[in-house]
Amino acid sequence: MSINEILLEVKGLKMHFPLTQGIIIQRQVGAVKAVDGLNFFIRRGETLGLVGESGCGKSTTGRAILQLYRPTAGQVLFEGQDLCKMAGERLRQMRRRMQMIFQDPYASLNPRMTVGNIIGEPMEIHNLAKGKEKQEKVQELLRVVGLNPYFSNRYPHEFSGGQRQRIGVARALAVQPEFIVCDEPISALDVSIQAQIINLLEELQAEFHLTYLFIAHDLSVVRHLSDRVAVMYLGKIVEIATRDDLYRTPLHPYIKALLSAVPIPDPTVEARRERIILVGDVPSPVNPPSGCNFHTRCPIAIPLCSEQEPAFVDKGVDHWAACHRV
Numbered sequence: 646m647s648i649n650e651i652l653l654e655v656k657g658l659k660m661h662f663p664l665t666q667g668i669i670i671q672r673q674v675g676a677v678k679a680v681d682g683l684n685f686f687i688r689r690g691e692t693l694g695l696v697g698e699s700g701c702g703k704s705t706t707g708r709a710i711l712q713l714y715r716p717t718a719g720q721v722l723f724e725g726q727d728l729c730k731m732a733g734e735r736l737r738q739m740r741r742r743m744q745m746i747f748q749d750p751y752a753s754l755n756p757r758m759t760v761g762n763i764i765g766e767p768m769e770i771h772n773l774a775k776g777k778e779k780q781e782k783v784q785e786l787l788r789v790v791g792l793n794p795y796f797s798n799r800y801p802h803e804f805s806g807g808q809r810q811r812i813g814v815a816r817a818l819a820v821q822p823e824f825i826v827c828d829e830p831i832s833a834l835d836v837s838i839q840a841q842i843i844n845l846l847e848e849l850q851a852e853f854h855l856t857y858l859f860i861a862h863d864l865s866v867v868r869h870l871s872d873r874v875a876v877m878y879l880g881k882i883v884e885i886a887t888r889d890d891l892y893r894t895p896l897h898p899y900i901k902a903l904l905s906a907v908p909i910p911d912p913t914v915e916a917r918r919e920r921i922i923l924v925g926d927v928p929s930p931v932n933p934p935s936g937c938n939f940h941t942r943c944p945i946a947i948p949l950c951s952e953q954e955p956a957f958v959d960k961g962v963d964h965w966a967a968c969h970r971v
C-alpha cells in the first residue's frame with residue numbers, strides 16, 4: 646500500500662432531485678441541482694474536509710458517494726471500481742467498507758433499541774458476528790469509543806449528546822470500515838464536548854487507518870483535522886487545496902471572503918484585516934445562475950463570468966480552483 650494511494654475518486658458527480666407538480670398525474674417541472682458535477686479524490690488514510698454554507702449540497706454529496714442516493718450522473722470509484730454501476734450483493738459487500746456518522750445523535754439512533762442492538766445490528770446484517778461473539782465485540786467497541794462496556798443493555802435516552810455520538814461512532818466502526826463520511830458530527834453538540842469527539846475521531850483514524858470525508862459548515866472546524874480541504878458553493882466545488890495552502894493562500898473570491906470574516910488573534914495583523922462582505926443570499930439550486938454560479942455575489946466578477954462556467958483546474962501543486970480571474 647503506497648501512502649499516495651487513492652481510495653476514492655469522484656468524477657462528474659451529479660445528484661438532481663426531481664421537482665414534481667400535480668396531484669393525480671405527477672409531472673416533473675424541474676430539478677433541485679443539489680450536487681452538480683463534482684470532481685475530487687481522497688487518498689487512503691487522509692481526511693478531506695468538505696465545507697460550505699447550509700444547503701450547498703454537502704450531505705447529498707456524502708449520501709451519493711455511499712449510494713444512499715443513486716447519483717443522477719457521474720462515477721464514484723472506490724479502489725477504482727464504480728459504485729454507481731453496482732447493485733445487489735456486490736454493492737452490499739462494498740457498503741460494509743464505507744460508513745456514515747450523522748449530525749444529530751438524537752435522531753440517528755433508534756430509541757427503542759438497546760445500545761448493544763444498535764451496535765450489534767450491522768455485524769449481523771453483514772454476517773460478521775452473532776451471539777456471544779457479537780456481545781463481546783459490542784463491549785470492545787464501547788470501550789474503544791470511551792464508554793462503559795457494561796452499558797450495552799441501556800437505551801439511547803439514558804445517554805448525553807456526546808455519549809450518543811460515541812454510540813454512533815461505535816455503530817459505524819462495527820463493520821470495520823475503511824472509509825467514513827462524518828456529516829457534521831459535532832455541530833449538534835455542546836462546545837465543551839466537541840473537542841472530545843474530534844479527538845476520538847482522530848485517535849480512531851490513527852488506530853484503524855481510516856479515511857475520512859469530514860463535512861462541516863465553516864472553515865474553522867475542519868482546519869485542525871483535515872489534510873486537504875474542499876469548499877462547495879451551490880452544488881459545486883470551487884476550490885480544493887492542502888490545508889495550509891487553502892488557509893494561507895486562498896485563490897477563489899468566495900473563500901477569500903469566508904476567511905476574511907474570521908478574526909485574527911494577533912492584534913496588529915487584525916487591525917489590517919480587510920473584511921470582504923458578500924452581498925445577497927445563496928441562489929436557489931433549482932435555478933442556479935449561468936456561467937460561474939457565484940457571479941451574482943462575486944466582488945470581482947467580469948462579464949465573462951455570467952456567460953461561461955470556469956473550468957476546475959490545478960493552479961499549483963494539488964491546488965484546484967474554478968475561477969476565470971485566478
Ligand SMILES: Nc1ncnc2c1ncn2[C@@H]1O[C@H](COP(=O)(O)OP(=O)(O)OP(=O)(O)O)[C@@H](O)[C@H]1O
Pocket residue numbers: 662677678679697698699700701702703704705706862930
Ligand atoms: N431528498 C431530497 N429531495 C429534494 N431536495 C433535496 C433532498 N435532499 C436535499 N435536497 C436539497 O438539496 C440541496 C442540498 O441539500 P444538502 O442537505 O445536501 O445541503 P447541506 O450542504 O448538507 O446543508 P446543511 O449544512 O444545512 O446540512 C438543498 O437545496 C436541499 O433542499
Ligand code: SF4
Pocket residue numbers: 897898899937938939940941943944945946947950955967968969970971
Ligand atoms: S469566475 Fe468570475 S464570478 Fe466566478 S468567482 Fe471567478 S471572478 Fe467571481
Ligand SMILES: [Mg+2]
Pocket residue numbers: 703704705
Ligand atoms: Mg447537511
